[in-house]
Every structure is written in C-alpha cells, then in structure tokens.
Amino acid sequence: MKYFIITKKQIALALAVLICATAAIITSVSAFAGSNRKLPIYCVDTPDKKIAISFDAAWGNDDTHTLIEILKEYNVPATFFVVGAWVDKYPESVKELADAGHRIQNHSNTHPYMTQLSTAQMADELTACNEKIKAITGVSPTLFRPPYGDYDNAVIETVNGINMYPIQWSVDSLDWKENATADSIYDRVTSKVTNGSIVLFHNDAEHTPEALPNILKTLKDEGYEFVFIDDLIMKENYTIDHSGKQIKNAGA
Numbered sequence: 001m002k003y004f005i006i007t008k009k010q011i012a013l014a015l016a017v018l019i020c021a022t023a024a025i026i027t028s029v030s031a032f033a034g035s036n037r038k039l040p041i042y043c044v045d046t047p048d049k050k051i052a053i054s055f056d057a058a059w060g061n062d063d064t065h066t067l068i069e070i071l072k073e074y075n076v077p078a079t080f081f082v083v084g085a086w087v088d089k090y091p092e093s094v095k096e097l098a099d100a101g102h103r104i105q106n107h108s109n110t111h112p113y114m115t116q117l118s119t120a121q122m123a124d125e126l127t128a129c130n131e132k133i134k135a136i137t138g139v140s141p142t143l144f145r146p147p148y149g150d151y152d153n154a155v156i157e158t159v160n161g162i163n164m165y166p167i168q169w170s171v172d173s174l175d176w177k178e179n180a181t182a183d184s185i186y187d188r189v190t191s192k193v194t195n196g197s198i199v200l201f202h203n204d205a206e207h208t209p210e211a212l213p214n215i216l217k218t219l220k221d222e223g224y225e226f227v228f229i230d231d232l233i234m235k236e237n238y239t240i241d242h243s244g245k246q247i248k249n250a251g252a
Helices: 008-035 064-073 084-089 091-099 119-137 153-161 182-192 208-221
Strands: 050-057 079-082 103-106 198-202 238-240 245-248
Touching: 064 091, 064 208, 079 084, 084 091, 084 119, 091 103, 091 119, 103 119, 119 153, 182 208, 198 208
Parallel strands: 050 079, 050 198, 079 103
Antiparallel strands: 238 245
C-alpha cells in the first residue's frame, strides 16, 4: 500500500490555486453581468463646449417663477422634468414654463421607485405623465428621468420601448441637501462641468435661486453654450459606455 504525504506547502499552493480560480470565475461573471447592464444617458461625449441644465419638479413650487426670470435674464434654455402629480397641482406653472420656451419632460406620474414596479405599471407611469404634459403644452415628452435616479434593465427597456430616452445627470448640484448653501452649490457645479455635461437642480431647493445667476454667468464667461438635453444627446448611431457617457459610433 502506498501512502501520499501532502506537505503544508502543497496544501497552501492548492489553496492559492483554488482562490485564484474562484476569483477568476467571479471576475468573469461580474464582467459578463456588467456588459449586459443597460444605462441611461448621463452625459455626452462632444468636442463642443455645450452643456444642458435641468430641474426636477416633484413637490413644491415656490421658486419656479423666480427660476424662469433668472433663466430669461441670462438667456438660458432649461429642461424641466416634472411629475404628473405636480402637473395636476400646478398646471399654470407648466404653462408658464412652456410659454417661456423651456422644454418639459417626464419624471413619472407619481414619483415611485421604478424598479419596484411591474413593466405594465412602469408604462402607466410614463404614459400618464406624458398625457398630462401634452394636454397643457401640446407637446409629448421624449425624455424620462427616473425618480431617485432609480433604474435597472427593465426600466431602461420600458422607456426605450415607448420611444423615449432615459436621462440621468453627470453633475449633481446637491441643492436638495440640508447643509447646502449658495456657495456650495456654485462651487460644486462650476468645478465639475465639462463638455457634454447634464446638470441637475431642483425647482424648489432653498438656495438654488441664489446660486443660479453666478453659475450661469461663470459658465457663460468660460465659453459654455447652454442647450436643451434633447438637442445635446445623439438620437442614433451611438453607444453608452460604463460611466453612462453617450459616444458616437466609429464611422457614424
């Protein structure tokens, strides 16, 4: 009878090989899963100094008129993502935004976590909000921003399935935070904006009206052109990289 003696060194080597093999499998699975992950558009790859600013409107309405006046003073177009329930409460503000030349897009009907809904419920959220906006403005939205920035593949597929573009942001002003100040909002936005950025503000954040004029002036002085999100993004022949940046396909 033969006996095989396994040394501690051999055991350690075997364990090391097993650990490496396991790590390789996990990495391969993660890479495969990541490659199948669908993303909204966070920003756009462009050589032009073009950016888009946006406002989410879901709750209050104290500052909407003031924001319209500031945007008018600096001749800046903006994209407003509004919730259907907000449209119900403030139809006159929706009309004022449209009359001022701003574009109004979809932020859901009731501001739910979209990933917790069925596909049918997601579609209902989108279509109900679209109908409310179109009833006032005459224009049906083409962009959708999920509440709370909450999305998964099913959300992206549902949005694309009704011929809309899912939109996030690459620069968050953090104007909604309790400790936000006009200076902190200004510093954050102006330090992070680059070509193709999509900037997020909120229509009812306490210090946004105070911060916005200086932000617009500074970015204009730096040579940035403000455009609507749906004019900034590409509509075809593009890919979205791992960071959510929209990139034109080679040869397109």
